[in-house]
Amino acid sequence: MHTFYAPDLNGPTFTLPEDESKHAVRVLRLGVGDAVELLDGRGGRYAAAVADANPKRCQLRIGHHETVAPRSYFTHVAVAPTKNLDRMEWFVEKAVEVGVERITFLRSARSERRELKLERLEKIAISAMKQSGQAWLPQLDEMTDYAAFVADATPETTFIAHLEEGERTALTQVAAAGAGCCVLIGPEGDFTPAEIALALSRGIRPVTLGESRLRTETAALAAAFTVHLVR
Structure with missing residues (x-):
């Protein structure tokens, strides 16, 4: 049909x-x-x-x-968009198919893309919703400065995936608790040490998505899929 x-x-x-x-x-x-x-x-x-x-x-x-009732948990991915917009379009399509409630695009220190028009991405999200049989269209947010996003984040349910040295918890463990989960994914050059320190100072906990070094859009999709899988 x-x-x-x-x-x-x-x-x-x-x-x-x-x-x-x-x-x-x-x-x-x-x-x-x-x-x-x-x-x-x-x-x-x-x-x-x-x-x-x-x-x-x-x-x-x-x-x-x-x-159709909304899911009992809330998945939010905040990602610094890639310079190649095709890769963000791919992420949005697949994330909607898997199941995500909100996507925020971050403007961080190492971001290769500073501005983003949502019209094309919204059309892709609608198409993916229809194709996958989802009943809820995810919220897509305009580009948001990283510091402002972190300042407004809820520390208990927000996590940062970064590649710096230090202790990190597997996302599979922290995502299994609570009713919501927001994961921050950095640009290809990763978050800067200062950005990571800012997040940690706010009580945002560091997580790992596994041993492999992933591209930005792959990491963002892996975060969405991981949360969806363990819930």
Whole structure:
């Protein structure tokens, strides 16, 4: 069954945007009476049927719906985006498929990318939500200065993955406790010693994702997957 995103669903019918209408009618060949599914990104899952197969304004008639409860734990990955945006797009797609509630993009001292436009990443997140059958669309945050993020973080549920020497706990251990987990992932050059010290001074604990040295986007996905796996 084909799935469409309907964030502003209100009433017994819903009209797809023009680009989605064209795709539904001209590409998917949907006609009157054909069944589809709608997701509002907030847990709502709706059964619907095509009422008017207009390629510019395809109208759907809403039927049965259900509300999917959010997960009992909250996964938040805060990552310094790579210079190559394709790698961040890959991370967002896979993280949504695995299951993540929030992604924050950090501007750290060694960040190769200082600015980021969310429009493309939001579209990728929506597509991944539909493809994977998720009912909740993760929150994507604009670029945030590292120091400001750390200052507002909740130390009990925030962890920093870095490559500096020192004692670190496996993420699998700390993620198994509590109802939420936020993991900080640095840029390719890692967090600076000063940034690590700032996090530790705030009570944020250091964690390890394993023995391998991972690329930024791989580490971010490994963090999301690890939390999802142990919960």
